Amino acid sequence: MRLNDFDPDDLRVRDQRGGGGRLPIGGGKLGIGTIVIALIGYFVFGVDPMQMIGNLQQVEQSGPAAEQQGGATVAESCNVDALSKEACNALASLNATWQPIFSAAGARFEQPILNFYAQNGSSGCGAAQSAMGPFYCPTDNGIYIDTDFYREMEQKLGAGGDFARMYVMAHEYGHHIQTLTGVSDKVRAAQSRNPDAANPISVRLELQADCYAGVWAARNRDRIEPGDIEEGMTAAHAIGDDTLMKNAGQRPVEAAFTHGTSEQRMTWLRKGLETGDVDQCDTFANPRA
Numbered sequence: 001m002r003l004n005d006f007d008p009d010d011l012r013v014r015d016q017r018g019g020g021g022r023l024p025i026g027g028g029k030l031g032i033g034t035i036v037i038a039l040i041g042y043f044v045f046g047v048d049p050m051q052m053i054g055n056l057q058q059v060e061q062s063g064p065a066a067e068q069q070g071g072a073t074v075a076e077s078c079n080v081d082a083l084s085k086e087a088c089n090a091l092a093s094l095n096a097t098w099q100p101i102f103s104a105a106g107a108r109f110e111q112p113i114l115n116f117y118a119q120n121g122s123s124g125c126g127a128a129q130s131a132m133g134p135f136y137c138p139t140d141n142g143i144y145i146d147t148d149f150y151r152e153m154e155q156k157l158g159a160g161g162d163f164a165r166m167y168v169m170a171h172e173y174g175h176h177i178q179t180l181t182g183v184s185d186k187v188r189a190a191q192s193r194n195p196d197a198a199n200p201i202s203v204r205l206e207l208q209a210d211c212y213a214g215v216w217a218a219r220n221r222d223r224i225e226p227g228d229i230e231e232g233m234t235a236a237h238a239i240g241d242d243t244l245m246k247n248a249g250q251r252p253v254e255a256a257f258t259h260g261t262s263e264q265r266m267t268w269l270r271k272g273l274e275t276g277d278v279d280q281c282d283t284f285a286n287p288r289a
């Protein structure tokens, strides 16, 4: 996907990598080499709401997470390497796409904050670890990314390419949209009322974020290059719960799905891509799709 270069004055970015470099924070006990596919599968693409509730309790006990700026400017953080720059360009494009959608609806919009970290970091929702995959934290409106994850995604999940990586960002951004619209809060309330249905409800939330990722891409259709859509579909397939469980040597169990099957993830990403219409992303109205 050909995206414009970001404007550092128009992005919210934090960096925990230290001086814009790659110094890991913390003990590094979950290094890149030790990531287990099943674990990636469970957490990939972020917010598992039950997990989030656990993390929030953790935060209450340990006090607010550090919000250090890391000393690096937005431009420095975004220019650490090619993957950081690509993430910042994607963030700028996502901001430029979603802001007008909110304005048109007369709704308040706020940009999320892109947080770079290396291996171990902190977030308003508790510890950030590479093995969790990228995630969104509603407490601090933060998208958390260790760009090394993208290498894992390509090598271990077979999902490479710039559009696959941008789909990840756009999905996490989708969780930010759900936070602004109040859907995330409603989902958490529904889950605490009905814990037995927590997983199927989570699937609806995750598939909507996939659809929102597609909406973003659709609204930047002129920037899509040959092969991009295939990269996105390959990634959506690779991170389906059933595929991840199979690849981890487990029998897929639907009750354990939190993000949706490969088929479902491809279906909803495609729906966003084909329509570019947020109103088509009501996954809650289509509980079987």
Ligand SMILES: [Zn+2]
Binding pocket: 044, 045, 046, 047, 171, 172, 175, 206, 209
């Ligand atoms: Zn997600």
